[in-house]
Amino acid sequence: MKKSNLLKLISSLLLLTLANQLLAAQYEDDDEPIDETIEVIGNKLEDELLPGGGFFYGGSSSPPRSGGSNTQNEKDTEKDTEKEFKENVEVAHSTCRAYTSANYASALKSQCLSGGQFTIGSNGLISGSVTLDAYNQCKDLQEAYRDNGYDSCAVVKAVRIKAC
Amino acid sequence: MKKIIAIPTIILLGALVTMFPRSNHICELDCDDPSPKNNLKTPVTSKDKAHLESEKTTTSLKTTGVTSEKLKKVPLDGNWCDAKKDLTPSDFDLVEKANEDWQVYLGKAFTKRGNAVHLGDEHHDNNQYVAPYQELSPRELEQLAYSGDKWAMITFVQSGSFKQRDKMKQIANKLLISGALYHSIEFLTINELAAAKSNARLEKIDKSNHHMINAITYVMLGLQHYTDSGLIAYLGNITRNEIYQDILDPQRIINENRQEFLDNFQNLIGDINKAREEQSIQFEEPNLFVKKLFEERLAIIQYGRDKHIKGLLELALPASSLLTQTTCKRLIMKELAETK
Numbered sequence: 001m002k003k004s005n006l007l008k009l010i011s012s013l014l015l016l017t018l019a020n021q022l023l024a025a026q027y028e029d030d031d032e033p034i035d036e037t038i039e040v041i042g043n044k045l046e047d048e049l050l051p052g053g054g055f056f057y058g059g060s061s062s063p064p065r066s067g068g069s070n071t072q073n074e075k076d077t078e079k080d081t082e083k084e085f086k087e088n089v090e091v092a093h094s095t096c097r098a099y100t101s102a103n104y105a106s107a108l109k110s111q112c113l114s115g116g117q118f119t120i121g122s123n124g125l126i127s128g129s130v131t132l133d134a135y136n137q138c139k140d141l142q143e144a145y146r147d148n149g150y151d152s153c154a155v156v157k158a159v160r161i162k163a164c
Numbered sequence: 165m166k167k168i169i170a171i172p173t174i175i176l177l178g179a180l181v182t183m184f185p186r187s188n189h190i191c192e193l194d195c196d197d198p199s200p201k202n203n204l205k206t207p208v209t210s211k212d213k214a215h216l217e218s219e220k221t222t223t224s225l226k227t228t229g230v231t232s233e234k235l236k237k238v239p240l241d242g243n244w245c246d247a248k249k250d251l252t253p254s255d256f257d258l259v260e261k262a263n264e265d266w267q268v269y270l271g272k273a274f275t276k277r278g279n280a281v282h283l284g285d286e287h288h289d290n291n292q293y294v295a296p297y298q299e300l301s302p303r304e305l306e307q308l309a310y311s312g313d314k315w316a317m318i319t320f321v322q323s324g325s326f327k328q329r330d331k332m333k334q335i336a337n338k339l340l341i342s343g344a345l346y347h348s349i350e351f352l353t354i355n356e357l358a359a360a361k362s363n364a365r366l367e368k369i370d371k372s373n374h375h376m377i378n379a380i381t382y383v384m385l386g387l388q389h390y391t392d393s394g395l396i397a398y399l400g401n402i403t404r405n406e407i408y409q410d411i412l413d414p415q416r417i418i419n420e421n422r423q424e425f426l427d428n429f430q431n432l433i434g435d436i437n438k439a440r441e442e443q444s445i446q447f448e449e450p451n452l453f454v455k456k457l458f459e460e461r462l463a464i465i466q467y468g469r470d471k472h473i474k475g476l477l478e479l480a481l482p483a484s485s486l487l488t489q490t491t492c493k494r495l496i497m498k499e500l501a502e503t504k
Contacts, residue, residue: 103277111326136365138326140358144401145324148354151400158464161503162496163248 085164093157100149104142112138240453245492246499247457259453266454268293270391271314271344275322294319309335314344321351329355340385341439343447349386350393353379357401364411376417377425381432383476387483388433390450390458392465399469415475422479429481462486463496 112135237252240259244250247259273290275298297305297319306328308316320328321336332351339348360375379398386394402408418425440447450458466473466487477484 107324107326111324133366137358137362140361140365141326141329141355142324143405144354144358144361144397147400147404148350148397149400150404151396155396155461155465158467158500159461162464162500164503 082164086161089157089160089164092160093153096153096156097150100146100153103149104146107142107145108139112142244456245460245495247460259457262451262453263457266390266450267346269343269448270346270389271318271339271342271348272346272393273315273318275319277322277324294322306331312338314339314342317342318344318347321347340436341443341445343389343445345386345389346391346393349382349389349391350397353382353386353394353397354401356382357397360412361405361407364407369411372412373417373421374424376412376414377421377428380414380418380425380476380479381429384429384479384481384483385432385436387486388481389447390455392458392461395462395465399465399472402472403469414472418475418479425479426481456492459486459490459492460496463493464500466493467497467500 113130237255238244238250240251240255247256251259268290273293274288275294276288276291293315297308297316300308300316302323305316305320305323309320317335317339321332321339323332325332333355336348336351336355339345340352356375356379360372360379363369363372363375383394383398386392402412402414408414439445473487477487
C-alpha cells in the first residue's frame with residue numbers, strides 16, 4: 001500500500017470517529033429530545049378515528065390537518081382526504097336530518113297522541129281523551145323543534161365544510 | 165490497489181455527509197428535503213420547539229408552493245376575519261378554546277333526544293355536562309331544575325315535553341337571568357313560534373301577532389348576548405313553513421307593530437336587568453376573539469337569507485348591527501357559495 005493511500009484511510013477513520021462523537025454529543029444535550037414523529041402520528045390517528053364524526057347540533061370539526069407536501073402523490077392523498085371528509089359531512093348531515101325526523105314522529109306519538117294528554121279524573125280513573133286542538137298545539141310545538149333541528153343540521157354542515 | 169482503497173474512502177465520506185446535518189437547526193425549517201415526515205424524525209429539543217411552532221405554517225406552505233403574499237398570517241389582535249385561514253394554528257387553537265369556554269358559560273350543552281341516544285358523545289356539543297342529568301327520573305330532574313342546578317335546568321328545558329311546557333318556560337326564564345341562556349333562548353323562541361302558529365290556525369290574529377313579536381324579541385335578546393340559538397330556531401321555522409310567508413309574515417308584523425315590539429323588548433331587558441341586579445348577577449361579555457367567531461358563525465347562518473334578515477335589521481336595535489353585512493361576512497359568504 002502506498003504511503004499516501006494509507007494516510008487517506010487513517011484520516012477518513014479519524015473523521016468517522018469525530019463524526020460519531022459529535023452525533024452522540026447532540027443526543028446527550030441537556031434538553032430531552034422530543035419524539036415529534038410520535039406526536040404527529042398520534043394526531044393523525046385521532047383524526048382518522050372520527051372519519052364521519054360530526055356534531056349534529058353544534059360545534060365544528062376540522063378535517064385532518066395537512067402537514068405540507070410537495071409530491072404529486074401527497075397532493076392526491078390530500079385531495080382524497082378532503083373528498084372523503086366532505087362525503088362524511090354529507091353522511092353526518094343526512095343522519096342528522098333522519099334523526100330529527102324520527103324524533104318528530106316519535107314525539108307526535110308519545111306526547112301528542114297519548115302520554116302528554118292523559119289526566120287523572122276525580123274518580124281516580126285515567127282518561128286519555130285527546131282533543132284536536134290539543135293535538136294541533138302539541139304538533140305545532142314538535143314541528144317547531146323539528147325545523148329548528150333541520151336548521152341546526154344545516155349550520156353544522158356548513159361550518160364543517162367551511163373548515164375543510 | 166488504488167481502487168481498493170478509494171472505494172472504502174468514498175463510502176466513509178458518504179457516511180460522514182449523511183451523518184452531519186447541514187445545520188444544527190431542525191431540518192424542517194431549512195433542509196433541502198422539505199418532507200415533514202422525514203424531518204420530524206430528527207430529534208427536536210424543547211428549545212427548538214417554540215421556534216418550530218411559529219415557523220411550521222409558513223414552512224409547510226412554502227413547500228406546497230404558495231406565494232409569499234399568501235403566507236402572511238394576521239396577528240391575534242389584528243384585523244382577522246376567517247380564523248382558520250387568517251390565524252396561525254396556535255392562535256386558531258387559542259381562539260377556539262376561548263370560544264368553547266364561552267359556549268359552556270352560555271350553557272350550550274345538547275341532550276340526546278329519542279334515537280340520538282345511541283349516537284356517540286361527539287355528535288352533541290358538550291353533552292358530557294347534561295348526560296348524567298338525563299339518567300335521572302323526570303321528577304328528580306324537575307326537582308333539581310327548580311332548585312337552581314344549572315345543568316339540570318338546561319337538561320329540563322330541552323326535554324321538549326308538551327305537558328311540561330309551562331314549567332319549561334319558568335325554568336327558561338330563570339336561565340335567562342343566570343346568563344346560561346343558549347337553550348333558554350332556543351326553547352322560548354320555539355315555544356312562541358309554535359304558539360303563534362296554533363293561534364293563527366284558530367284565527368286569533370292578535371294573539372298570533374303577539375306571539376310572533378315575542379319570538380322575535382327572544383331572537384334579538386339572544387343576539388344581544390352573542391347567542392345564535394334563537395336566530396337558528398327562527399330562520400329554521402319561518403323559511404320552512406308557508407304560514408310564516410302569509411298570515412304570520414314577520415316583516416309585515418314588525419312593520420305594523422314596531423312600537424309594541426320595541427316596548428316589549430325594553431320591558432324584557434328591564435325585567436332581566438332588574439332580576440340580575442337583585443341576585444347580584446352580572447352577565448359577562450365575551451372577549452373580542454369570541455365576538456369575531458360569532459360574526460363568522462352569523463355569516464353562515466345568514467347565508468342566502470337576506471330576505472328574512474331584513475325585518476330584524478329594520479328594528480334598528482343595538483343587536484341588529486350584528487346582522488349587518490360586513491366585509492368579513494361577505495368574504496365568508498363568497499367562500500360558502502364556492503363550496504356549494
